[in-house]
Amino acid sequence: MKCLILAAGSGSRLRPRAESKPLFPFLGVPLIERTIRSALAAGADDFVVVTGYGEQPLRAFLERLSRRLGVPITTVTNPRWREAGNGASVLAAEPLLDEPFLLLMADHLFDPGLARRLIERGAPEAGLLLAVDGDCHNPLVDANDVTRVRREGDRIEAIGKGLEWYDGYDTGIFLATPALFEALRQAEAQGDTSLSGGVRRLAAQGRAKALEVSGGFWCDLDDEAALRRAEKALLARLRGKAHDGPVSRWLNRPLSIRLSRWLVRLPVTPNQVSLFSFALSVVAALLFMLPGYPALAAGGVLAQLASIIDGCDGEIARLKFQQSDYGGWLDAVLDRYADALLLFGLTWHLLQQGGGGVALVAGFLAIVGSFMVSYTADKYDGLMRARGGARFRMGRDVRVFLIFLGAVLDQPLAVLAVIALVMNFEALRRLVVCRNA
Amino acid sequence: MKCLILAAGSGSRLRPRAESKPLFPFLGVPLIERTIRSALAAGADDFVVVTGYGEQPLRAFLERLSRRLGVPITTVTNPRWREAGNGASVLAAEPLLDEPFLLLMADHLFDPGLARRLIERGAPEAGLLLAVDGDCHNPLVDANDVTRVRREGDRIEAIGKGLEWYDGYDTGIFLATPALFEALRQAEAQGDTSLSGGVRRLAAQGRAKALEVSGGFWCDLDDEAALRRAEKALLARLRGKAHDGPVSRWLNRPLSIRLSRWLVRLPVTPNQVSLFSFALSVVAALLFMLPGYPALAAGGVLAQLASIIDGCDGEIARLKFQQSDYGGWLDAVLDRYADALLLFGLTWHLLQQGGGGVALVAGFLAIVGSFMVSYTADKYDGLMRARGGARFRMGRDVRVFLIFLGAVLDQPLAVLAVIALVMNFEALRRLVVCRNA
16 A cells, blocks of 8 residues: 655744654654655555655655565655645655555554555545544644534535535545545636645535544644644653553653653663663662661652653653564563562561571562462463453552552551562462363 | 264273173273263263273263263163173164264273364265274384285275284274164175175175274273283373473383372372372471471472472373363462472571571562462463474572472572572563463
8 A cells, every 4th residue: 555645845834843743853753754654554655755845854764664664665855845735745746656646644653553544445446535533622723723514414516725614534544546636737727736635526426535533643843832742642641551550641741741742852772771770660669778767768769759650651652653562571571580589589578687597488478479370370360351351550669559559658567568468369379270270 | 973882892891890891991991981972072962981891880880981071871781781782782773873883992091182183084975984903013002913904995895803914904984874774784794794795795885994093092902911001002102291391201101190090090180180189298398497308309209299299280180081171270279379389488498597588588479479480370381382492491490490409408598599580580571482372
């Protein structure tokens, strides 16, 4: 599936924070790269980008991106980008497109799922399919600037910015056929060089259809206000991780998202964040091993801080399209080491104070129990997913928070005992649950 | 696929150790159950068993087995089982079979893979396909008693016990079509009531084909000598586990197989053996925690004994068709607990002797490292399988053997240090290897 991306405009309403609007770094990734990666995820595999304003740096960037992603990206100049509307940009790419193609705007963000649904539905014969958002109260949309759509069933009846009667918004995500080019030429003959003009011609012939996508994520980054709204929305989506435990949900995640928002601007990889968080845990464990309360409390705070930062690796990976199986696995392995080191640190602390056999046994059982809950997680979680059962609520977020509390309140033995009891009981319970399944 | 099993004979050459030959318990499982389970594994799902000698107990057993396995098993009496050959048994089942069917002998053992290959090849139109063993030196075959086969390409040219010129053995595993019934009637009209007689008729018309299966496991349990040979062969196949480590291969497995050979006769499940082995490890760890060398050495011996017995659960499961995902998982989880307990026992022993911080750190790192190698095993082994790389050689068999040596030689600290170093280094190495993959 080919994908045409319109990137010729000057983006004059955005202050010049980048060489051109498509190169504007949004949460660490240039807008054009976001669009291309989202389209890739939706199923496109061959790209045509129409350039105009600020062409040289954009072309150079796309050449590097093409090598980096291993997908073909062709650039086409729209010589009329200054004077004509965005329909002229589509026409500039006509020689390269002879099959149905995905048509996107370089300055729109969208959930790849929306574009995938368009591709799955398919374009009407010699026509066009547009993703239309029927939620006219969508807070991400600037109602005064958006292109409006009026529908009759799944047919587009009218489209345009000034439309008084309408029931949806143009998301800027199209599945078009080459018939669009002829329609654009007809519109241009009547003096309308906008893409909407072409769509209007097809609509008049009943060949422009709409796919309802209300509830899906998309937004048009026209000005500073839109940027701020979109950034907030994208960061809020990071909270949606279904398996976040209570401490993660109410404490760690809100803080780590703020941190990630800042970190995406730096050349820091998710794996580097995982390693940094692990290093903090090592230091926390070493502080535990020092005698006296101040070091213990400082270690507790540092352990909790490491746990918060541990959320950033996944968030940065999602925001910067850097998710990988290896990254998730490395994070899990380092977490196991960090857990064991923190619990060992507390045990050592107690033994120094003359904790004796009780402390040793509690520490050993806490370490072993935590490991066993992780070791049995794959099988148990798989079973619970299949059955729709509840997840175990004492995940790593809660364990580290207990360690933090235990250290700050100077109650390391109580924390070790609680973790030892709960974790080993849970491992035993899983043996029984999986047996009965 | 239906499966016809001939079980009418008296098995007079076997001393009466069971009510009838099909009920003879071979390594804990009656022969007829072995045949049915092997055919199930090969793809058959509907069974017809021809009975004769000792019919009542066999029918009662098959009714229970049908419920237990959840597959239909129909029994048919061959009223002429005393006077006629085994062709008469096949004819007795004619009303129940109108499509190609698998034809097996109740007193033959075979690898399900052989029957599966027959089914995959398919029977010739209105004919029959016989699995033929071209290895005329197969040590499991009694060359004086076996039915011989002479082939021309994949066509059977002649078949019979007395054949002077031959190039293969009749394995007793057939894929037949209903055309066999007419051939058996023709043979009977000429006074030959054997199955071979019917095959000979089809062969004369070029409708009996052979599938070469030399190298595959099969045997005919005609007499005591054959039983002993087959038992030895089946037990030897347990050694074939590709991922057995060196200690398992040369010490544990030879001993555990001898033990399993005896355990299969008892009503003991593999999971019970896993739990018993775990209990022995717990006792070994407790012995480690007692002061003094004798308890340490006794614990070491017990730990190694538990490791040997730990091989029996899988062996019994394979011999008695009791393999299960849960069983393998339970065994793995208990092994992790046992490993940790043994290492903790050694650590405690050292601390009692005033081992101090060094012993504590060595014990902690040994426990954590062992866990991490298990925790990273799924991903790493998957990668190594895909790449054909070598497996890690310091598996559980080696670790427990080192613990045994360390205890008996009174060197617990050295053992903890070696395990701590090797295991954590290996975990670190895996992080790097998987990253580069």
